[in-house]
Amino acid sequence: MLEVKNLFCERDERVLFGGLGFTVNRGEVLQIEGQNGSGKTTLLRILCGLTEAYEGDIFWQGRPIDEVREAFFHALLYVGHLAGVKAAMTAEENLAWMMRLDPMLNKYSIAEALDKVGLYGYEDVPCYALSAGQQRRVGLARLYLSTAPIWILDEPFTALDKKGVAEKEALIAEHVNSGGVVILTTHHNLQIPGKSIRYMNLDQQASAQ
Amino acid sequence: MSFLVAAIRRDLLLAFRRRNDIVNPLAFFLMVGVMFPLGVSPEASVLSALAPGVIWVAALLACLLSVDGIFRTDFDDGSLEQMLVSPQSLHQLVMAKVICHWLISGFCLAMISPLLAMMLFLPGEGVMPLVLSLLLGTPALSMFGAIGAALTVGLRKGGVLIALLVLPLYIPVLIFGSGTVQAGAMGLPIAGYLALLGAILVFSTLLSPFAIVAALKISVRS
């Protein structure tokens, strides 16, 4: 579904990676590894079209990504470091806006989604009054709601308790088992029953240069 | 409900949750106005001659003061990223933000401007032209301001820079805006002035969203 060819990126006069190429097909998980500052987030942002400072080609379903941006954004779920949750709005208002912004967040209704992320009863509380973990869960409610085929997740397990991590892992497993694609970075040892996870290490990429 | 309306509702909701964003520019507007009698003279004849320009400059600065916030919080908490990767029209989103900014700044300023007009002894005939010129002129200020805000949202030190970028663009609005009030205060017809302000408004509405969208992409992708 997503094909990357000969990707080169440098930041502040330092080559992050070069000659990078990979293909991700339906039902696959690709985990990007590397030390801090190795360019994991930059790579994910390049794939999402949030960074233009790269050379190389990216293809989405066989076509150059710049030509099919609109369709790609339709098919994309991106969860970055920042949750995109407004502190001044309640969980319910936040979810309503997310679903408005991204039509593929349509698996459940708002009330069901609140229930899924364990915030039932908190729908009227502004997010600044929630704990860090609860706020994170508002942002990650996207994983429950999304029917988009390609998920790009940047450190999705931070600020989550054990139970939360297990739930998100189950969501990722469900997504790939139904033919979706997940590209993610995490320091967590991800386990998906019945699936082998592909790894790509950016440290080796940089040292190969 | 169209996406534009939904986006305006969201931004208005956020503005009402943080009421300072609405009140601060208004208070600033009044305070700048008050500095002039203190700095120049409380003489009615002097002040009434200065009033059109003073009120317009104060309104312009109040708009400029609040414009930095248009994209700032959305940039800081990651909402802007989500908007950029969403399939929704960025053009509409940007328009919604500008309209919302105008509602909480320019529109409110126009509504309280008669108060400042009275304190600065603007002749009674000038009050209606003042309100009308502010209503027609300030949306363009929000448009131009949003270009500056979008260009600087990724920078840590945005504040003064925005003023440098945006103030030259404000000049035509200021000239025609205060011109309207001066003509009105002297009992001259103001339709021509309002037409010029309207033309600037149409022009900026047509073109500036493209600049704002381009600038936002540059800022987020940097």
Add this chain to the structure above:
Amino acid sequence: MKIKMPRWFYQLASPRWFYDITSMLLPWFSMIALILMITGAVWGLVFAPEDYQQGNSYRIIYIHVPTAILAQSCYMLMAVAGGIGLVWKMKMAHVVAKACAPIGASMAVLALATGAIWGKPTWGAWWVWDARLTSMLVLLFLYIGVIALTSAFEHVASGDKAAAVLALVGVVNIPIIKYSVEWWNTLHQGATFTLTEKPAMPPEMWMPLLIMVIGFYCFFGAILMSRARTEVLQRESRADWVKSLVEQS
């Protein structure tokens, strides 16, 4: 947006090609500029007749007019180059745009300074809110904005693009600003004596002026090239051709 352009257009995009071609052009431009400017200056300052109204003080137009014209065309060039850089993602165009900004700003400062010096004997004041001078001042502000924005970005490519957007916004607004300032000026001052609008200058007066204008354009071209060359070397400092260039010297 993809528009097919002739081959030389894409060649321009190559920093190396730019560097080589400007090595050839730069001495020519500098020489012609020097000759024209000396000819124009001597002719204008020494041989051109005195003005019957202003006496000798009018002779400052031989500096004032060329700098004012250049300040404006330089902004145009900056915006066009920035636009090309944005549409065709051409790095060289951004280099040219970046090199333009300080030159244009200095020209605007010179135009304002010579205007003020001229204003003293003509109007009896250093500064008068004349429409042309005011427009020039606003143009200087626009330049300052572009320069400040470019340097505010840590990431060079982003700074280039942001400055290009601002320059384009500015170029679209300049006619409106000019019109509004002229309108404001006539409203508040009535028709007064303006500096540069002279009824039919005799050829002995405008010929040296024309030579000066062309000379200034060549001078601008030379400065622009040398600034752009320095910038190219800086940006391409890790490219092989720059390294071998350094080794040669």
